[in-house]
Amino acid sequence: MKGDTASKAELLKAADLSRVYRGGKGVFGINLALEPGEVVGLMGPNGSGKTTLLRMLATASTPTSGSVSWFGNSNSREPSVRRRLGVVLDQAAHFEQMTGYQNAWFFAHQFGILPELARGRLDELFRWSGIWEARDQLVREYSLGMKRRLNLVEALVHRPQILLLDEPSLALDYRAELDLIERLQLLTLTGTAIVLATNDVHLAERLSDRILFLHQGNVIREGRVPDLLTELAGSKEVQLQMSSPVSLDKVRALPSVQAANVEGDTVHIVLARGANPAEVLAVLNGTADLVSNMRVRRPNLGDVFLKLTGVALPATHD
Amino acid sequence: MLAGSVWQRELVEFSQRRRALVIKLLFPLLIAIPLLFSRAPVVYVAMALTMLIAIIGALGAGAVLTRERLLGLTVRYRTLPVTPGRLLLERLSINAAIDLLQLLPVLLLIGIRHPAQIAWWPALLLTTAAVLLIGNLLGAVASLLSDSPGEVMLYVFIPLLPVLFLSGVFTPLNDPVLLVASRFLPFSYLHEALLGALGGQPNLLLWETVLAGFGFLVGAAGLTGRLGRRVLEAE
Numbered sequence: 001m002k003g004d005t006a007s008k009a010e011l012l013k014a015a016d017l018s019r020v021y022r023g024g025k026g027v028f029g030i031n032l033a034l035e036p037g038e039v040v041g042l043m044g045p046n047g048s049g050k051t052t053l054l055r056m057l058a059t060a061s062t063p064t065s066g067s068v069s070w071f072g073n074s075n076s077r078e079p080s081v082r083r084r085l086g087v088v089l090d091q092a093a094h095f096e097q098m099t100g101y102q103n104a105w106f107f108a109h110q111f112g113i114l115p116e117l118a119r120g121r122l123d124e125l126f127r128w129s130g131i132w133e134a135r136d137q138l139v140r141e142y143s144l145g146m147k148r149r150l151n152l153v154e155a156l157v158h159r160p161q162i163l164l165l166d167e168p169s170l171a172l173d174y175r176a177e178l179d180l181i182e183r184l185q186l187l188t189l190t191g192t193a194i195v196l197a198t199n200d201v202h203l204a205e206r207l208s209d210r211i212l213f214l215h216q217g218n219v220i221r222e223g224r225v226p227d228l229l230t231e232l233a234g235s236k237e238v239q240l241q242m243s244s245p246v247s248l249d250k251v252r253a254l255p256s257v258q259a260a261n262v263e264g265d266t267v268h269i270v271l272a273r274g275a276n277p278a279e280v281l282a283v284l285n286g287t288a289d290l291v292s293n294m295r296v297r298r299p300n301l302g303d304v305f306l307k308l309t310g311v312a313l314p315a316t317h318d
Numbered sequence: 319m320l321a322g323s324v325w326q327r328e329l330v331e332f333s334q335r336r337r338a339l340v341i342k343l344l345f346p347l348l349i350a351i352p353l354l355f356s357r358a359p360v361v362y363v364a365m366a367l368t369m370l371i372a373i374i375g376a377l378g379a380g381a382v383l384t385r386e387r388l389l390g391l392t393v394r395y396r397t398l399p400v401t402p403g404r405l406l407l408e409r410l411s412i413n414a415a416i417d418l419l420q421l422l423p424v425l426l427l428i429g430i431r432h433p434a435q436i437a438w439w440p441a442l443l444l445t446t447a448a449v450l451l452i453g454n455l456l457g458a459v460a461s462l463l464s465d466s467p468g469e470v471m472l473y474v475f476i477p478l479l480p481v482l483f484l485s486g487v488f489t490p491l492n493d494p495v496l497l498v499a500s501r502f503l504p505f506s507y508l509h510e511a512l513l514g515a516l517g518g519q520p521n522l523l524l525w526e527t528v529l530a531g532f533g534f535l536v537g538a539a540g541l542t543g544r545l546g547r548r549v550l551e552a553e
Contacts, residue, residue, distance in 0.1 A: 060396040061553060079399035087397045091390030097331050102320060109322030110398050 011036055011162050011193045012057065017066035019052050026064070027053050027217040034162065036191040039184070041204040041225075043197075043301060044214035045311055050197035051090050051166055053214070057195055058087040058164040070162065083111055086160030088168050092147035096140035100131060100150050103139055104157060111158035118157065125153040128183065130176060145171040152180065156187075163187070163194045169203050181206050199313045201300045205229075211301060215309050225301070232258070232270065232299040232307065238277045240267040240284075241293035250283045259307040268312055270303045324405055325412040332416055342420050346370060350424040354431050360518035368487050368509045371421060371446055372478060375453020376460070379413050380470035383461035383549075395550050403546030410458060410542050414450040421446060428515050438514035441524055444531030445508040451538040452504050458542075458549045485509060504534040 012034040020026040027049035034040060042050045055061035057068060059076040067074055070081045094103045101122065108118040126132040129149040131142075139147065148171050155163060163184070169177045177200075184194060184207055198204050204211060205225055213221040221228070235258060246267065248260045256275030261268045269280055277296055284291070302313045321327040332339065349370055353363045386392055395405060425446065429439050460473035482488065484496065485505035491497045500506040507530040513520040514527065522530075 055393070058397050060393050062551075077401070079401075082397060082399035085397065087394075089390060089393055089397075091393070093386075093390030093394050095327065095331060095391070096389070097335055098327070102327075102330065105320045106322060106327050107398075110400060112399070115322070 009036065010034065012068070012070055012195075014057065014068045015066055017053070017056060017068060018064050019056055019061065020064045025217065027056075027214070029066070030212075030219060032057075032195075032212065034193045034195065036161075036193055037188045038210070039188055039194040039196060039208045041196045041198060041208035041211045041301075042214060043199060043204055043211055043305060043313060045199070045313055047216075048214040049217040050214055052217075054164055054166050054195060054197045055089070058085060058089070060087070060089065083158065084161045086155035086158065086163045088148075088151045088155045088163075088165045090166040092144060092151055094139040094142075094147060094150060096138065098139060099136050100139055100142065100146070101126070101135040103150060104153050107154040108157045113158050121157050121159075122153065125156055128179065129153050130179075143171070145173065145176070148172060149176065156183075159192075161192060163192055165194065166197045167199070168196070169198065169200045177203065199302075201302045201313070204301055213305055213308060215311065221304075221308055228301060228304045229299065232303055235270055235272050235275075235299050235303075236277075236296055237299050237303050238269045238271060238280060239293075239295045239297070240269070240280075240291050241265055242267060243290045243292045246284065246290065251280055254279060254283060259303070259310060261306055261310060261312045263312045263314075268303075268306060270299060270307055324400070324408040328409060328412040328416070343423070346374065346421050346424045347427075350427060354427055360513060360516045363516055364509055364512035364518060365487050367424070367512050368449075368485075368505055369482060371449050371508060372453050372482065372505055373474075374417050374421065375414065375450040376457040376474040376478060377471060378417060378457065379410060379454035380457030380460045380464070380474050381467040382413075383458050384464045384467045384470045387461060388466075392550060401546065402550040403543040406458065406546035406549055407539060407543045410451060410454040411539065414447065414454050417450045417454070418447055421450075428512075432515060432517045435515050435517050437524060438511055438527075441511040441527040441531055442508075442515045444528060444535060445504065445511045448504050448531050448534035448538060449508045451535060451542070455538060455542050455545065459545070462549065462552050481505060501530075504530075504538075507531055507534065 010033045014030055014032040017030040018026065018028045030053055032040065042053060044050055052061065056063050059082055068076065071084060073081050075081065104122050105118060108122060113121070126135050129152055131146050131149050134142065134146060139150065142150065152168060169180060172180065181203065188194065196204065196207060208225055210222065210224055211228060212219050242265050248262065248267065251257055251269060252260050256272045256279060257269055258272055259270040271277065305313050319330050321330040350367065353366055425442060428442065429436055456477065457470065457474055460470050463473045464470040481503055482505055484499055485503040486500045487505055487509050491500055507527050510520040510522045511527050511531065514524065
């Protein structure tokens with residue numbers, strides 16, 4: 001929807017992009033193109049390569065092979081490229097001995113924003129992000145959530161054309177997350193493109209036009225959010241909270257079970273359209289008394305990933 | 319106080335750390351006053367002060383850059399629209415300038431204590447500035463090897479102590495090869511300038527020391543600019 005109103009020129013293009021670390025881990029052969037106003041979500045479990053990929057796209061890391069071009073320029077050190085990127089990295093890195101406002105002022109100036117313009121924009125962004133009252137506090141006194149909000153302020157102040165966000169909703173409360181979604185949706189209407197590395201299913205579903213599922217450094221599936229969800233249309237996810245460990249072999253053997261996985265004390269089972277959750281309980285017959293809680297909900301992107309890989313995304317929202 | 323540039327930010331952060339500021343200013347005086355007002359032989363005073371100046375330069379930058387790398391700030395630097403060479407040069411130059419400010423009371427005390435040797439003061443100032451910038455650069459390179467601000471001390475001292483020995487700081491160098499080698503090391507000129515300013519017997523002429531101090535200062539600035547990418551973009 002967002003790409004329809006903007007030109008189809010590619011703001012960012014990654015071709016056969018790889019970054020290999022010692023030990024063989026990394027990301028391999030990634031292709032990605034980003035149009036104005038488009039939001040691409042990168043999803044995958046911890047260690048799947050989301051942060052590595054995002055860092056390369058943010059010019060913070062050099063690929064082992066392949067190429068990235070930003071606005072048609074493949075020189076990652078070119079200041080005119082970096083000035084048009086807004087980046088929130090995985091670490092909420094700040095100068096801890098300086099106040100939040102001093103930090104944001106410094107970064108605004110680095111991106112070439114004139115003082116009078118910076119003042120107006122920072123005041124608005126600090127108010128929007130809910131840290132206005134804490135603007136003159138030292139960052140070392142900030143909570144993680146406040147530091148992440150400050151990261152967002154710093155990434156947005158120079159009105160970048162591409163936003164590269166690594167877990168932007170991390171440590172945000174629900175209200176702040178809704179505000180973030182609203183702000184980012186508005187930005188896409190003005191042509192800002194976003195790459196979003198996240199395991200927050202709610203955020204990814206609300207914002208993303210396309211999703212790249214990453215697993216062990218490879219893109220295992222790419223598609224538009226509605227298309228991906230349609231694959232599981234009519235199916236449902238059953239969450240069983242167990243009071244002791246349980247084997248899922250028999251459950252997985254059921255024809256109606258599309259995926260099953262254990263995460264901590266919770267069993268996640270994706271059931272096909274029309275399947276009855278009671279079937280699962282019947283199979284777990286001998287152990288059903290160990291089920292301390294049961295929930296059934298509509299499937300989300302986390303379930304699509306579970307179906308594809310058999311691995312659950314961490315910290316997915318309901 | 320708001321800071322937009324890298325060097326201004328360093329100054330603001332430094333001035334906001336009041337306790338560290340006081341300790342930083344008092345610490346060299348605590349070492350220098352007993353040395354300057356005792357009957358210690360000039361050669362020992364010059365040796366101790368050369369070591370003090372070299373260590374102050376190297377440890378500060380090394381610890382700060384290691385901490386910043388652990389915090390993830392170094393990765394953020396890579397996303398700024400500033401060349402890494404300029405960024406490192408601005409950072410280390412202002413750090414060296416702050417270190418020089420920290421040592422200024424000591425240098426002034428030397429001038430007050432030995433007014434007849436005041437001609438050596440410019441040489442002392444220049445060689446001190448050069449050693450501080452080189453020390454900061456050494457600390458920056460050492461920070462790449464360190465996993466903690468404490469560990470950086472180890473990587474600073476490993477090269478620093480032999481280099482100080484080769485500079486003739488600990489014992490006079492009689493071997494002609496070692497003597498030539500010492501002239502390629504900035505610490506030897508600082509040591510000579512201190513010997514001159516303290517009323518000792520330097521082996522070099524005043525103008526030679528001034529010229530070397532200036533040369534090492536310019537050379538260190540150039541090298542810092544060139545090593546920016548290596549230091550700030552190492553992964």
